[in-house]
Amino acid sequence: MTLDLFDGEGVEPRRETIAEGAVVLRGFAGKAGPGLLAAIDLVASQSPFRHMQTPGGHTMSAAMTCCGELGWVTDRRGYRYEPRDPVTGQAWPRMPELFLKLASEAAAEAGFENFVPDACLINRYQPGAKMGLHQDRDEQDFSQPIVSVSLGLPIVFQFGGPRRSDRPVRVPLGHGDVVVWGGLARRHYHGVLTLKAGDHPLTGACRYNLTFRKAG
Numbered sequence: 020m021t022l023d024l025f026d027g028e029g030v031e032p033r034r035e036t037i038a039e040g041a042v043v044l045r046g047f048a049g050k051a052g053p054g055l056l057a058a059i060d061l062v063a064s065q066s067p068f069r070h071m072q073t074p075g076g077h078t079m080s081a082a083m084t085c086c087g088e089l090g091w092v093t094d095r096r097g098y099r100y101e102p103r104d105p106v107t108g109q110a111w112p113r114m115p116e117l118f119l120k121l122a123s124e125a126a127a128e129a130g131f132e133n134f135v136p137d138a139c140l141i142n143r144y145q146p147g148a149k150m151g152l153h154q155d156r157d158e159q160d161f162s163q164p165i166v167s168v169s170l171g172l173p174i175v176f177q178f179g180g181p182r183r184s185d186r187p188v189r190v191p192l193g194h195g196d197v198v199v200w201g202g203l204a205r206r207h208y209h210g211v212l213t214l215k216a217g218d219h220p221l222t223g224a225c226r227y228n229l230t231f232r233k234a235g
Protein backbone atom coordinates (compact mmCIF):
# COMPACT_ATOMS: atom_id res chain seq x y z
CA MET A 20 0.00 0.00 0.00
CA THR A 21 1.51 3.31 -1.03
CA LEU A 22 0.29 6.66 0.17
CA ASP A 23 -0.08 9.19 -2.62
CA LEU A 24 -0.17 12.53 -0.86
CA PHE A 25 -0.88 14.39 -4.07
CA ASP A 26 -4.00 12.50 -5.05
CA GLY A 27 -7.48 13.48 -4.02
CA GLU A 28 -7.73 15.49 -0.82
CA GLY A 29 -3.96 15.87 -0.28
CA VAL A 30 -2.26 18.97 1.07
CA GLU A 31 -1.13 20.04 -2.39
CA PRO A 32 -4.05 19.72 -4.79
CA ARG A 33 -2.97 19.27 -8.40
CA ARG A 34 -6.29 20.41 -9.77
CA GLU A 35 -7.85 23.77 -8.94
CA THR A 36 -10.99 25.29 -10.37
CA ILE A 37 -10.65 29.07 -10.59
CA ALA A 38 -14.02 29.68 -12.25
CA GLU A 39 -16.71 27.67 -14.01
CA GLY A 40 -14.83 26.14 -16.95
CA ALA A 41 -11.32 27.16 -15.83
CA VAL A 42 -9.26 24.27 -14.45
CA VAL A 43 -5.63 24.59 -13.33
CA LEU A 44 -3.57 21.38 -13.59
CA ARG A 45 -0.58 22.19 -11.39
CA GLY A 46 2.68 20.85 -12.77
CA PHE A 47 0.95 18.85 -15.51
CA ALA A 48 3.66 19.74 -18.06
CA GLY A 49 6.61 19.68 -15.64
CA LYS A 50 8.16 16.40 -16.87
CA ALA A 51 7.80 17.48 -20.49
CA GLY A 52 9.59 20.81 -19.82
CA PRO A 53 12.90 20.06 -21.55
CA GLY A 54 11.16 18.48 -24.57
CA LEU A 55 8.75 21.40 -24.86
CA LEU A 56 11.64 23.90 -24.74
CA ALA A 57 13.50 22.00 -27.47
CA ALA A 58 10.32 22.08 -29.58
CA ILE A 59 9.96 25.84 -28.99
CA ASP A 60 13.54 26.32 -30.22
CA LEU A 61 12.77 24.29 -33.33
CA VAL A 62 9.65 26.36 -34.09
CA ALA A 63 11.53 29.63 -33.46
CA SER A 64 14.38 28.55 -35.78
CA GLN A 65 11.79 28.53 -38.60
CA SER A 66 9.48 31.39 -37.50
CA PRO A 67 11.45 33.69 -35.20
CA PHE A 68 10.02 35.43 -32.14
CA ARG A 69 8.92 38.95 -32.98
CA HIS A 70 7.22 41.89 -31.26
CA MET A 71 3.96 42.48 -33.12
CA GLN A 72 2.17 45.80 -33.50
CA THR A 73 -1.33 46.35 -32.14
CA PRO A 74 -3.95 47.92 -34.41
CA GLY A 75 -3.51 51.07 -32.28
CA GLY A 76 0.20 51.22 -33.18
CA HIS A 77 1.69 49.96 -29.91
CA THR A 78 4.39 47.29 -29.81
CA MET A 79 3.52 44.23 -27.72
CA SER A 80 5.98 43.63 -24.88
CA ALA A 81 5.75 39.83 -25.18
CA ALA A 82 7.58 38.39 -28.19
CA MET A 83 5.51 35.88 -30.17
CA THR A 84 5.66 33.14 -32.73
CA CYS A 85 3.23 30.40 -33.79
CA CYS A 86 3.02 26.89 -35.13
CA GLY A 87 0.25 24.78 -36.62
CA GLU A 88 -2.02 25.33 -39.61
CA LEU A 89 -2.92 28.84 -38.44
CA GLY A 90 -1.02 31.52 -36.56
CA TRP A 91 -2.35 34.53 -34.69
CA VAL A 92 -1.10 37.88 -35.93
CA THR A 93 -1.70 41.52 -35.11
CA ASP A 94 -0.65 44.58 -37.08
CA ARG A 95 -2.10 47.97 -38.03
CA ARG A 96 -4.84 46.15 -39.98
CA GLY A 97 -6.15 44.25 -36.94
CA TYR A 98 -6.08 40.89 -35.15
CA ARG A 99 -6.59 37.67 -37.12
CA TYR A 100 -5.38 34.15 -37.87
CA GLU A 101 -3.23 33.61 -40.95
CA PRO A 102 -1.98 30.40 -42.64
CA ARG A 103 1.39 32.05 -43.36
CA ASP A 104 3.93 33.82 -41.22
CA PRO A 105 4.06 37.42 -42.48
CA VAL A 106 7.76 37.66 -41.48
CA THR A 107 8.97 34.65 -43.51
CA GLY A 108 6.20 34.51 -46.13
CA GLN A 109 6.08 30.74 -45.47
CA ALA A 110 3.55 28.47 -43.79
CA TRP A 111 3.91 28.45 -39.99
CA PRO A 112 6.09 25.57 -38.67
CA ARG A 113 4.20 22.33 -38.11
CA MET A 114 2.83 21.69 -34.63
CA PRO A 115 5.30 19.39 -32.79
CA GLU A 116 3.78 16.00 -31.86
CA LEU A 117 4.64 16.65 -28.20
CA PHE A 118 2.53 19.82 -28.29
CA LEU A 119 -0.47 17.98 -29.75
CA LYS A 120 -0.16 15.17 -27.21
CA LEU A 121 0.13 17.51 -24.22
CA ALA A 122 -2.76 19.71 -25.35
CA SER A 123 -5.14 16.82 -25.97
CA GLU A 124 -4.22 15.07 -22.71
CA ALA A 125 -4.73 18.26 -20.68
CA ALA A 126 -8.04 19.01 -22.39
CA ALA A 127 -9.25 15.44 -21.75
CA GLU A 128 -8.23 15.77 -18.08
CA ALA A 129 -10.56 18.78 -17.89
CA GLY A 130 -13.42 16.99 -19.65
CA PHE A 131 -12.81 18.00 -23.27
CA GLU A 132 -12.21 14.78 -25.22
CA ASN A 133 -10.79 14.88 -28.77
CA PHE A 134 -9.35 18.40 -28.61
CA VAL A 135 -7.26 18.85 -31.77
CA PRO A 136 -5.75 22.35 -31.89
CA ASP A 137 -4.88 23.85 -35.28
CA ALA A 138 -2.94 26.80 -33.81
CA CYS A 139 -0.42 27.30 -31.04
CA LEU A 140 0.61 30.84 -30.08
CA ILE A 141 3.93 30.96 -28.23
CA ASN A 142 4.48 34.02 -26.04
CA ARG A 143 7.92 34.82 -24.62
CA TYR A 144 8.08 37.22 -21.67
CA GLN A 145 11.29 38.85 -20.52
CA PRO A 146 11.42 40.94 -17.33
CA GLY A 147 9.17 44.00 -17.75
CA ALA A 148 6.85 42.31 -20.28
CA LYS A 149 3.14 41.98 -19.53
CA MET A 150 -0.20 41.42 -21.24
CA GLY A 151 -3.14 43.68 -20.47
CA LEU A 152 -6.70 42.42 -19.94
CA HIS A 153 -8.23 41.18 -23.20
CA GLN A 154 -10.60 38.55 -24.58
CA ASP A 155 -9.59 35.86 -27.06
CA ARG A 156 -12.29 36.16 -29.71
CA ASP A 157 -10.61 35.67 -33.07
CA GLU A 158 -11.43 31.94 -33.10
CA GLN A 159 -14.43 30.51 -34.97
CA ASP A 160 -15.95 28.27 -32.32
CA PHE A 161 -16.05 29.35 -28.67
CA SER A 162 -17.31 25.93 -27.59
CA GLN A 163 -13.73 24.72 -28.19
CA PRO A 164 -11.46 25.15 -25.14
CA ILE A 165 -8.08 26.87 -25.01
CA VAL A 166 -5.22 25.09 -23.26
CA SER A 167 -2.38 27.21 -21.83
CA VAL A 168 1.01 25.94 -20.66
CA SER A 169 3.39 28.03 -18.54
CA LEU A 170 7.14 27.36 -18.69
CA GLY A 171 10.04 29.01 -16.86
CA LEU A 172 9.71 32.00 -14.54
CA PRO A 173 6.47 32.41 -12.57
CA ILE A 174 4.00 35.19 -13.28
CA VAL A 175 0.75 36.49 -11.81
CA PHE A 176 -2.20 35.74 -14.07
CA GLN A 177 -5.32 37.92 -13.91
CA PHE A 178 -8.69 36.37 -14.58
CA GLY A 179 -11.71 38.64 -14.90
CA GLY A 180 -15.25 38.20 -16.12
CA PRO A 181 -17.24 38.72 -19.31
CA ARG A 182 -16.92 42.52 -19.03
CA ARG A 183 -13.66 44.46 -18.96
CA SER A 184 -14.88 46.21 -15.80
CA ASP A 185 -15.25 42.90 -13.88
CA ARG A 186 -12.65 42.82 -11.10
CA PRO A 187 -10.03 40.14 -11.89
CA VAL A 188 -8.78 37.49 -9.48
CA ARG A 189 -5.02 36.89 -9.36
CA VAL A 190 -3.64 33.39 -9.85
CA PRO A 191 0.10 32.65 -9.72
CA LEU A 192 1.22 30.43 -12.62
CA GLY A 193 4.55 28.60 -12.47
CA HIS A 194 6.65 26.22 -14.51
CA GLY A 195 4.65 23.26 -15.78
CA ASP A 196 1.23 24.61 -14.84
CA VAL A 197 -1.46 23.95 -17.44
CA VAL A 198 -4.84 25.66 -17.54
CA VAL A 199 -7.83 24.56 -19.58
CA TRP A 200 -10.29 27.34 -20.41
CA GLY A 201 -13.71 26.19 -21.56
CA GLY A 202 -17.37 26.90 -21.06
CA LEU A 203 -18.14 30.37 -19.77
CA ALA A 204 -14.49 31.02 -18.82
CA ARG A 205 -13.53 30.85 -22.48
CA ARG A 206 -14.97 34.34 -23.07
CA HIS A 207 -13.61 36.02 -19.96
CA TYR A 208 -11.13 38.89 -19.84
CA HIS A 209 -7.63 37.85 -18.81
CA GLY A 210 -4.02 39.00 -18.82
CA VAL A 211 -0.74 38.77 -16.92
CA LEU A 212 1.07 41.24 -14.67
CA THR A 213 4.60 42.41 -15.43
CA LEU A 214 7.19 39.61 -15.33
CA LYS A 215 9.72 40.08 -12.57
CA ALA A 216 13.42 39.36 -13.05
CA GLY A 217 14.60 35.88 -12.13
CA ASP A 218 16.67 32.94 -13.24
CA HIS A 219 15.00 29.63 -14.07
CA PRO A 220 17.13 26.50 -14.52
CA LEU A 221 15.51 25.65 -17.86
CA THR A 222 14.61 29.02 -19.39
CA GLY A 223 16.98 31.49 -17.72
CA ALA A 224 15.51 34.98 -17.52
CA CYS A 225 12.23 34.29 -19.30
CA ARG A 226 8.79 32.78 -19.21
CA TYR A 227 7.10 31.04 -22.15
CA ASN A 228 3.40 30.53 -22.53
CA LEU A 229 1.91 28.16 -25.08
CA THR A 230 -1.77 28.58 -25.93
CA PHE A 231 -3.41 25.84 -27.94
CA ARG A 232 -6.48 26.83 -29.92
CA LYS A 233 -8.92 25.47 -32.46
CA ALA A 234 -8.99 28.67 -34.49
CA GLY A 235 -10.42 27.67 -37.87
Ligand code: MD3
Nearest residue numbers: 142155165167200204205209211228230
Ligand atom coordinates in the same frame (compact mmCIF):
# COMPACT_ATOMS: atom_id res chain seq x y z
C1 MD3 B 1 -8.72 32.71 -20.58
N1 MD3 B 1 -1.76 34.59 -22.88
O1 MD3 B 1 -2.00 34.37 -25.53
S1 MD3 B 1 -2.36 32.33 -20.70
C2 MD3 B 1 -2.99 34.84 -24.91
O2 MD3 B 1 0.30 34.08 -20.14
C3 MD3 B 1 -2.88 35.02 -23.46
O3 MD3 B 1 0.73 34.47 -22.20
C4 MD3 B 1 -1.46 34.81 -21.49
O4 MD3 B 1 -3.78 35.52 -22.88
C5 MD3 B 1 -0.04 34.39 -21.25
O5 MD3 B 1 -4.05 35.14 -25.45
C6 MD3 B 1 -2.40 34.09 -20.60
C7 MD3 B 1 -3.94 31.98 -20.02
C8 MD3 B 1 -5.11 32.16 -20.94
C9 MD3 B 1 -5.01 32.01 -22.30
C10 MD3 B 1 -6.13 32.10 -23.10
C11 MD3 B 1 -7.38 32.34 -22.53
C12 MD3 B 1 -6.34 32.40 -20.38
C13 MD3 B 1 -7.48 32.49 -21.16
C14 MD3 B 1 -8.55 32.42 -23.31
C15 MD3 B 1 -9.76 32.61 -22.72
C16 MD3 B 1 -9.86 32.76 -21.36
Ligand code: FE
Nearest residue numbers: 153154155209
Ligand atom coordinates in the same frame (compact mmCIF):
# COMPACT_ATOMS: atom_id res chain seq x y z
FE1 FE C 1 -5.53 35.65 -24.24
